[in-house]
Amino acid sequence: MxxxxxxxxxxxxxxxxxxxxxxxxxxxxxxxxxxxxxxxxxxxxxxxxxxxxxxxxxxxxxxxxxxxxxxxxxxxxxxxxxxxxxxxxxxxxxxxxxxxxxxxxxxxxxxxxxxxxxxxxxxxxxxxxxxxxxxxxxxxxxxxxxxxxxxxxxxxxxxxxxxxxxxxxxxxxxxxxxxxxxxxxxxxxxxxxxxxxxxxxxxxxxxxxxxxxxxxxxxxxxxxxxxxxxxxxxxxxxxxxxxxxxxxxxxxxxxxxxxxxxxxxAWLAGGTVEAGTIHIDAGAAAALARGGSLLAAGALRIDGAFARGDLIRIAGPDGAVARGLAEYDAGDMRRLLGRRSDEHEALLGHAPRAALVHRSHMALL
CATH class of the missing domain: 3.40.1160.10 (Acetylglutamate kinase-like)
Structure with missing residues (x-):
């Protein structure tokens, strides 16, 4: 380069x-x-x-x-x-x-x-x-x-x-x-x-x-x-x-x-202790494999109590697919599960972030 x-x-x-x-x-x-x-x-x-x-x-x-x-x-x-x-x-x-x-x-x-x-x-x-x-x-x-x-x-x-x-x-x-x-x-x-x-x-x-x-x-x-x-x-x-x-x-x-x-x-994939897990559907898992961010529409369930910036696991139907840094705390994520991006501001009462986990702060496993 x-x-x-x-x-x-x-x-x-x-x-x-x-x-x-x-x-x-x-x-x-x-x-x-x-x-x-x-x-x-x-x-x-x-x-x-x-x-x-x-x-x-x-x-x-x-x-x-x-x-x-x-x-x-x-x-x-x-x-x-x-x-x-x-x-x-x-x-x-x-x-x-x-x-x-x-x-x-x-x-x-x-x-x-x-x-x-x-x-x-x-x-x-x-x-x-x-x-x-x-x-x-x-x-x-x-x-x-x-x-x-x-x-x-x-x-x-x-x-x-x-x-x-x-x-x-x-x-x-x-x-x-x-x-x-x-x-x-x-x-x-x-x-x-x-x-x-x-x-x-x-x-x-x-x-x-x-x-x-x-x-x-x-x-x-x-x-x-x-x-x-x-x-x-x-x-x-x-x-x-x-x-x-x-x-x-x-x-x-x-x-x-x-x-x-x-x-x-590499440090994301390398395995520090995870604070929680986001379970996602097959469509979201496929989107991550193509290099996309994790959007709320494809999220099914949240395990654990974590804060924004904590390292969390992302699990698809067949097991863990990625690790990344949470863009929201666990409580806000639960409120957004399955919802479209244009609904987020009304649900949270403030301007939302682009994704639950952004691709820039995510490593596929």
């Missing part, structure tokens, strides 16, 4: 590190950012939808507050810098994307928003709706409330998690190097690796754990960790240089997914 071709990658997550976005003196690299925004706008016109994962809030806030060590001298400094810098970061993105006729949306997340199933569904639904409207989501970790114990720690890994929630087809991590080399790229004879099939011990031995700019929290080691997350989810990931004239078209290292895109649903 060519992540750099909109025709081959319908949804792309692009991560920008602090060193690319902020100069050493703490000022925004506005000209570079404007060029990137123009490149993103061209992709949007070609039909590709882009999610931005943007660092830079701490670096910008530290400059405004005159904090030592780029705002990373202590957790309290980092949280304060993030609170101040995030306003500036959001304003800059809104301006450069707005100049290209694009609307930006800010999304701040913590690990719980993408690890807790119910909150994950909410984040995924928000991303899906924004992308369908042609909006460019700009995502960052909510460093103002994140702690050392509960945080992603770097936006490389965050980008991999966001890609899963956004159902992205690829990830590009823009860095200060154009990919992975077999040794430190500053060494004579260092060889660029255009493709890596698997992140193993030999691959990790090539990585440096440091951040050369001193502003970010990542390095090549964190990018390899992100590549491993992406690979297990069936999403290809590229590391490319943000220093090139057209960073989304330049030389890069592509990390291949472990399997096809169905791997992103």
């Amino acid at each position: 060519n992540l750099f071709a909109p025709s081959g990658c319908a949804r792309l997550v692009v991560k920008i590190g602090s060193a690319l976005l902020v100069e050493a003196d703490g000022c925004v690299r506005r000209d570079w950012l404007a060029e990137l925004a123009a490149e993103i706008a061209g992709r949007q016109r070609d039909g590709q939808r882009v999610v931005i994962v943007s660092s830079g809030a701490i670096a910008l806030g530290a400059r405004r507050l005159k904090l030592a060590k780029g705002g990373r001298a202590s957790l309290e400094d980092a949280q304060a810098a993030a609170a101040v810098g995030q306003i500036e970061l959001s304003r800059v993105w809104a301006e450069v994307l707005g100049a290209e006729g694009l609307t930006a949306a800010q999304i701040l997340v913590t690990p719980g928003d993408l690890e807790d199933r119910r909150r994950y569904l909410n984040a995924a639904a928000t991303l899906a709706r924004l992308l369908s409207l042609g909006v460019v989501p700009v995502v960052n970790e909510n460093d103002t409330v994140a702690t050392e114990e509960i945080r992603f720690g770097d936006n490389d890994r965050l980008a991999a998690r966001v890609a899963q929630a956004a159902e992205a087809n690829g990830i590009v991590l823009l860095s200060d190097v154009d990919g992975l080399y077999d040794r430190d790229p500053s060494e004579v004879g260092a060889v660029h690796l255009p493709r890596v099939e698997q992140v193993d011990a030999a691959t990790e031995a090539m990585a440096s754990s440091g951040s050369s700019s001193g502003m970010g929290s990542g390095g090549m080691a964190s990018k390899l960790a992100a590549a491993r997350i992406a690979a297990r989810a069936g999403i290809p990931l590229a590391i490319a240089s943000g220093r090139s004239e057209r960073p989304l078209h330049g030389r890069h290292t592509l990390f291949a997914p472990e399997t096809t895109a169905s791997a992103r649903k």
Whole structure:
């Protein structure tokens, strides 16, 4: 798959590190950012939808507050810098994307928003709706409330998690190097690796754990960790240089997914404890086999007490056919059993969701 071709990658997550976005003196690299925004706008016109994962809030806030060590001298400094810098970061993105006729949306997340199933569904639904409207989501970790114990720690890994929630087809991590080399790229004879099939011990031995700019929290080691997350989810990931004239078209290292895109649903099929079961008729089971979502019209009975976002089993006349995340709690599902979609709002008293279990959050067994 060519992540750099909109025709081959319908949804792309692009991560920008602090060193690319902020100069050493703490000022925004506005000209570079404007060029990137123009490149993103061209992709949007070609039909590709882009999610931005943007660092830079701490670096910008530290400059405004005159904090030592780029705002990373202590957790309290980092949280304060993030609170101040995030306003500036959001304003800059809104301006450069707005100049290209694009609307930006800010999304701040913590690990719980993408690890807790119910909150994950909410984040995924928000991303899906924004992308369908042609909006460019700009995502960052909510460093103002994140702690050392509960945080992603770097936006490389965050980008991999966001890609899963956004159902992205690829990830590009823009860095200060154009990919992975077999040794430190500053060494004579260092060889660029255009493709890596698997992140193993030999691959990790090539990585440096440091951040050369001193502003970010990542390095090549964190990018390899992100590549491993992406690979297990069936999403290809590229590391490319943000220093090139057209960073989304330049030389890069592509990390291949472990399997096809169905791997992103492997954790659903893999068997954590199920909170309940939906029994469905033969017609609904056939629709699921064809790749459809589970609609209420084909549901017969609900077993168990579960909440929206819980993992549930879907059973047809011949046994279990799928596992997925519930879009409604058990009580609401029982009210909708066998009913048509156009009846749901009257039955529930609020705008309904599209399905009992959406195909994006379902794995066939």
